Amino acid sequence: MPAGTGSIGLEASGPRGPKPRHVFSRRNIFLYGTLIVVALYYLLPLYVMVVTSLKGMPEIRLGNIFSPPLEITFWNSVRITVPSVILSIAIASVNGYALANWRFKGADTFFVILIVGAFIPYQVMIYPIVIILREIGLYGSLSGLVIVHSIFGMPILTLLFRNYFTSMPEELFRAARVDGAGFWGIYFRIMLPMSLPIFVVAIILQVTG
Structure with missing residues (x-):
């Protein structure tokens, strides 16, 4: 048996299938980035509601609804x-x-x-x-x-x-x-x-x- 026959046989008998996809491909980065932006947009009212509920009336009257409580x-x-x-x-x-x-x-x-x-x-x-x-x-x-x-x-x-x-x-x-x-x-x-x-x-x- 030739010396290279064994190695060729081992390589041929290995598992075959589609190549693994890249997790950080441009498509995935764009997709997840869009989903994160949309999620933040819909969570913004909830954030404003929670932060406002933790403020006193003087802070609420200042009008800065996005700032954290300062009292x-x-x-x-x-x-x-x-x-x-x-x-x-x-x-x-x-x-x-x-x-x-x-x-x-x-x-x-x-x-x-x-x-x-x-x-x-x-x-x-x-x-x-x-x-x-x-x-x-x-x-x-x-x-x-x-x-x-x-x-x-x-x-x-x-x-x-x-x-x-x-x-x-x-x-x-x-x-x-x-x-x-x-x-x-x-x-x-x-x-x-x-x-x-x-x-x-x-x-x-x-x-x-």
Whole structure:
């Protein structure tokens, strides 16, 4: 057999088909560019509506409908809302995950305390919280308000995450344990990627609450 016969046979037996199309061809760039421009055009009224709803009457009367809100009260609300949402959801998700999948001493008692705490009127806790914040030097500060908002949202969010994680197939948890995954490994690699819906619900509740 000639020396080049084997290589020719291998090349001939390879897969055949149409050549792959270039993703960034001129046609695709023009098409996607047009779609983006049209989408932005139709989203512009929504942007104006949202931005205007976040402004006070003095800013609205200035007539610049496209400018973002400039009042310090709005940005104070952002500085309070964003950290409190991140803090409360991060802690509540871990608490709910631990209550749903890990049995530890005092878990039932902790769960009962959460249920009771979720339905206590916040008016009952205002005065003790004011005293505590004054004693630790956070009274009247944005950090103190972040802590208060995080605490108020913690019980109900923990119950939401606990019920959501309980509804997941227990076989996933057991299989991960058999493979040697620990507490944080299961949380970050299995539970967290499957929890986008409940995170969206928790963010909406915490922001609007």
